Amino acid sequence: MTGKRTAVLVVLDGAGDRLIPELGNKTAFQAASTPTLDTLAREGQSGLMNVIGPGMTPGSDTAHLALFGYDPSATYPGRGPLEALGAGMDSQPGDVAFRANFGTVEPDFTVVDRRAGRDISKEEGRLLQEAIDGMQIEDVTVRFVHTVEHRGALVLRGEGLSAKISDVDPHEVGKKVLTAKPLDSEAEKTARIVNALIRESFDRLKDLEVNQQRISRGRPPANILLLRGPGKHHDIPTMQKRYGIKAAVLAGGALYIGTARYVGMDHIHVEGQTGTIDTDFDNIAVKVIETIQSGYDYVFVHIKATDNASHDHDYKQKVLTIERTDAMLGKILDAVSNSVVVAVTADHTTPVSVGEHTCDPVPLVLWSDFIRPDDVIAFSEIDAARGGLGHLRGMDVTPLLLGYAGHIHKFGS
Ligand code: ZN
């Protein structure tokens, strides 16, 4: 091996599976035609992995933290900060962030529609965002970004904030917006700020022209912000700080971009990269190659559609997504195989028969042109069980990749 290489982590979300009767009792990885993945398995090392730990069913956010080498039980900030970072906001340590919905309430705060008709356009969202973003309550600054439809993310920045407050969203139509209550003594200020913010959002939104127009079209006005998923942005060491590397994320879904940005990765925008099967695999391949060649040490590529297909019990779409990802990987390796170390895995198992995440381990393959092979010759949950990597945890993957890629110093002399 000469010099340092780029570590490439490819995650097919929820791609692990159990035996699928409709596929002749094969998993989706077994049934799919995957010449590239099989080559990686034949030339590299395979293993099984409990992404968080034995018996643990991972959420995608905690699973990705583990895959990036972070202990989720010590670093998981809750959903809010990850969504905010995924929306491109600059959430920082100490900030408290939320997922935010525009909703519709009566003047007495009785909820009429928790999603304001689900049809907020981009332009309407921009005007609503303008009305909220920059709001100041006591010494706390409120930043808000509209994302899609009724959704957005909100960040509070100020001294002494806490995420330990109760929910304001009653999660039911016909009920009143709830008062946020502190869940511990340090959260009193934050609860007060949030209650003032909700009231102020109503005052600012209710008479906006965009809402008058919605009412005249018979649409519910977006006249309140409902917050959920509070989380405090922890001060964690970035990948750059831990390993001295420059890391990048190419993903379509905001949660994945956010989780990667949380550990310090740069988001590389790819035209046409979405969280669906229609994501532009060709464009992703081109951008991954470019990112590797531009000097990034670590490149994380996320493919979401395998998980969507699994939640929908759609084994055909799952197989198709795996095959398209395989072709994408082939293009990437054709261009840069001698400058990378590659790991391909899933963040958890989502069996199409179940339609939810489960605790089953996921397959992993580790490849570079110098890595010693084992005797596994195909990529799947079943084949990987015999592999030379044995049984790992998610937190092992990134150190393993970085070690082979030459980014981890010798321990001792
Ligand atoms: Zn996932």
Ligand code: ZN
């Ligand atoms: Zn899922």
